Amino acid sequence: AQSVAQPEDQVNVAEGNPLTVKCTYSVSGNPYLFWYVQYPNRGLQFLLKYITGDNLVKGSYGFEAEFNKSQTSFHLKKPSALVSDSALYFCAVRPSGTYKYIFGTGTRLKVLA
């Protein structure tokens, strides 16, 4: 079965430190990969996506993600975390040839001042 895994329920990081939120996937073919962020009592907002090309994708608010085909991973990164980055982050995959998105269970990021 096709799936997306976010192995960490929560990630804590000190402000100013680099952060990584992990995502791995299990789908056939060449999927499209996405990261979304959700702030309290709000909908999901798009951060970035990988379709093709350079494995390092840059997105909103200084976030970037690295696509690794051999490890089927798409980890979200930021060089220097801000307290305002604290939120719930979702990885999503859209298998090629389909119009359905598969979401991970989410990772709560807490940036400590």
Place this chain on the structure above:
Amino acid sequence: NAGVTQTPKFQVLKTGQSMTLQCAQDMNHEYMSWYRQDPGMGLRLIHYSVGAGITDQGEVPNGYNVSRSTTEDFPLRLLSAAPSQTSVYFCASNPESSGNTIYFGEGSWLTVV
């Protein structure tokens, strides 16, 4: 700049009552979908539509109905509410092209007592 609009934002229902969650988008997107978000389970697809007059079931369709009479609107009906349907519901839309981003509404918080 409305995007995806959901109503109501909050609703309390009694077991057995029916109700409709409204969703409208003004981006002329072909695809629309409904998700529910539950703690530790991420987003699960309830129903989706690839165009007016066409709907299909997602991962957790039981207890819900949808229709798509126009491109803009995609209401979700709870036929006979159950406490297990207490959740946060998100409507989303996206263009047909595979690599395109999915856009979410702000969510509807539903409690069934």
